[in-house]
Amino acid sequence: MAVKISVQHVSKIFGSKPLKILQDLTAHFDKSLVMKETQHVVGVHDATFEVNEGEIFVIIGLSGSGKSTLIRCLNLLHRPTGGEILIDGQNICDFSPKKLRELRRHQIAMVFQNFALLSHKSVLENVSYGLTIRGEVKAASQFKARQMLLMVGLDGYENEPISALSGGMKQRVGLARALANDPEILLMDEAFSALDPIVRREMQFELLKLQQQLRKTIVFITHDIQEAFKIGDRVAIMKDSKIVQIGSPEEILTKPADEYVERFITGVDRTQILTVRSIMVVPSCLIQMRSGPNMAIQEMKRNGVSSAFVIDHDLKLSGLVTLQDALKAIAEKLSLAEIINREVIQVEPSTTVSDLVPLAAQSAYPIAVTEEGRLLGIVTKVAILSTLG
Amino acid sequence: MMSFPENWSIDIAESIDQAIRTLGIRYEAIFDGIKAFVSFFLNSVEGFLFFLPWWVLLLMVLVGGYFATKRVLSALMFTVMIFVIGLFGYWNLMIYTLAIVFVSVLFSLFIGLPYGILMAENPRLARYSTSVLDAMQTMPSWVYLIPAVSFFGLGRMPAVMATMIYALPPVIRLTSHAISNVDSETLEAARAFGSTKIQALFQVKIPQAAGTIMAGINQTTMMAVAMVVTCSMIGAKGLGSEVLIAINRLEVGRGFEAGISIVFIAIVMDRLSQGVARSMDRKAKA
Numbered sequence A: 001m002a003v004k005i006s007v008q009h010v011s012k013i014f015g016s017k018p019l020k021i022l023q024d025l026t027a028h029f030d031k032s033l034v035m036k037e038t039q040h041v042v043g044v045h046d047a048t049f050e051v052n053e054g055e056i057f058v059i060i061g062l063s064g065s066g067k068s069t070l071i072r073c074l075n076l077l078h079r080p081t082g083g084e085i086l087i088d089g090q091n092i093c094d095f096s097p098k099k100l101r102e103l104r105r106h107q108i109a110m111v112f113q114n115f116a117l118l119s120h121k122s123v124l125e126n127v128s129y130g131l132t133i134r135g136e137v138k139a140a141s142q143f144k145a146r147q148m149l150l151m152v153g154l155d156g157y158e159n160e161p162i163s164a165l166s167g168g169m170k171q172r173v174g175l176a177r178a179l180a181n182d183p184e185i186l187l188m189d190e191a192f193s194a195l196d197p198i199v200r201r202e203m204q205f206e207l208l209k210l211q212q213q214l215r216k217t218i219v220f221i222t223h224d225i226q227e228a229f230k231i232g233d234r235v236a237i238m239k240d241s242k243i244v245q246i247g248s249p250e251e252i253l254t255k256p257a258d259e260y261v262e263r264f265i266t267g268v269d270r271t272q273i274l275t276v277r278s279i280m281v282v283p284s285c286l287i288q289m290r291s292g293p294n295m296a297i298q299e300m301k302r303n304g305v306s307s308a309f310v311i312d313h314d315l316k317l318s319g320l321v322t323l324q325d326a327l328k329a330i331a332e333k334l335s336l337a338e339i340i341n342r343e344v345i346q347v348e349p350s351t352t353v354s355d356l357v358p359l360a361a362q363s364a365y366p367i368a369v370t371e372e373g374r375l376l377g378i379v380t381k382v383a384i385l386s387t388l389g
Numbered sequence B: 001m002m003s004f005p006e007n008w009s010i011d012i013a014e015s016i017d018q019a020i021r022t023l024g025i026r027y028e029a030i031f032d033g034i035k036a037f038v039s040f041f042l043n044s045v046e047g048f049l050f051f052l053p054w055w056v057l058l059l060m061v062l063v064g065g066y067f068a069t070k071r072v073l074s075a076l077m078f079t080v081m082i083f084v085i086g087l088f089g090y091w092n093l094m095i096y097t098l099a100i101v102f103v104s105v106l107f108s109l110f111i112g113l114p115y116g117i118l119m120a121e122n123p124r125l126a127r128y129s130t131s132v133l134d135a136m137q138t139m140p141s142w143v144y145l146i147p148a149v150s151f152f153g154l155g156r157m158p159a160v161m162a163t164m165i166y167a168l169p170p171v172i173r174l175t176s177h178a179i180s181n182v183d184s185e186t187l188e189a190a191r192a193f194g195s196t197k198i199q200a201l202f203q204v205k206i207p208q209a210a211g212t213i214m215a216g217i218n219q220t221t222m223m224a225v226a227m228v229v230t231c232s233m234i235g236a237k238g239l240g241s242e243v244l245i246a247i248n249r250l251e252v253g254r255g256f257e258a259g260i261s262i263v264f265i266a267i268v269m270d271r272l273s274q275g276v277a278r279s280m281d282r283k284a285k286a
């Protein structure tokens, strides 16, 4: 996967002598102390991360932790006090004003928390704003804008004034305006935070749906951990101007970096994020297809279980055998292949626990985790229950 | 010991007179140029207003009043007010007054709008200008007559200069205030999409600020109306001079007629420009 945005040791200090303050800053500075002693605000300190092409990278943190400052560095609305920002390998901090303008016009677009629409223009004029200012002819930009409105489900609203729209519709316009430029990178600063919960969920779904078609590189900011884990491929957690952990939602849930992160993730519905991969275990008892019912019984007895998965020579899952069936096979002189239950429930390792729960409820046996037919592990009901708690 | 010593004195009046005379002579060409330029505008506007048949002017007030207030009754009332001024026999005097107001406001805007924008873009300029504007607004209006008369003599032309300067502060202040208070996220959006400074100014800042700017224009207009009356003191013919004559001769009835006419003009101009401001504000804030 190609790296699209690379942020290297970026810091942003607000005040009259930011460079000097940055030099004097130690790794464990106290933000409010710096404020008191120097009247400078540390917006972001030493942020380093990479965003891959086509990825949704979420930055999350409490209010005032520096999220907006950091995302505004990515299109140089804020110029970093220190560090580098590379887009497609080029350091944008070195760009001339003209080149920067071109970057903003073609490659990188932004969606804002309070929509930031132009209230004196119609919906269509808002969506075509970016195209107009980069000098595209009216007919072409309006055509493009109409397409975008169709895409976000606002066709028919072209000539409405902005004031006629609800919050959710306004943000759809914001999204359409950003997409109209056909940018490779989309910056979304708390884009859904001003919306009420139902509309918000709708918009999250909409974004994921659009992302399936468009495959943009998205940097998304939120202060809502549920939202972060729902839409983020990877999540960075910020605290007091610093990034404290970066990882997939699952990594963060299973290995929180510190107490702060732990507190952040309490209350998260873990079943939505945890996948089978992180709760599956290696089965203690496995039976080879070529062994007979007698061996199967011995094997099960030794491990103290009443059923076991049967695999063939290249680890492919063949089915499940129970102690009862095996005993019956001996009595009726049948082979293992004739008695195994081939209709066992199989799931992929990326299945979320919440999707697994109803399957587990139906099944009397542990669930098999397979990849292209090969058995990777099993999930016991006890493991599922422990994630719910 | 009680009274101020008589022989302690400085005399700067003479030197100021001298300085102004010297200035007037040295830069005669410039002052003449300004005078010719302003007079040209004044004559053109006045000529145009006299060229219009009286009922066309009334019709314009009616239609303008309707669009400004969206109420037929108000529009009719404005029209009647102007009509009554005619009945008082002050039609021509009203036109003189209107011409001075229009030209002064035009020049005020011509200077004030760009200056207000510059102020909003340049904090240092704003700091210096604000104290000057404060001083300008605390000075009584007739103080402005002094330099106008010194440089341009008596008549309508210095009246325009004094009115223009007197009416300048509100449009500068409100323009600057409006432009610097455009929602910061909206401005960020303009920048984030790659607007040039000029594009951001004309496509985002000015339209977003339009309502407040119009309020400034309205205030400037009202100050100009008030000032024109004061300007009758330096010989600008119009409704104001009628009041002045009435006061000097203690003719109460005449003063009342002229006074009412001025009030009517003020009301009509206020409502018309406010209407425009409101409709632009609705559009911007919508």
Ligand SMILES: Nc1ncnc2c1ncn2[C@@H]1O[C@H](COP(=O)(O)OP(=O)(O)O)[C@@H](O)[C@H]1O
Binding pocket: A014, A015, A041, A042, A043, A061, A062, A063, A064, A065, A066, A067, A068, A069, A070
């Ligand atoms: N333009 C600015 N000037 C001074 N301080 C600022 C500016 N923008 C943000 N800050 C400060 O930087 C810190 C981080 O703010 P911000 O990035 O907006 O946080 P978040 O988006 O996470 O709520 C805050 O303490 C804020 O007050």
Ligand SMILES: [Mg+2]
Binding pocket: A067, A068, A069, A190
């Ligand atoms: Mg923020």
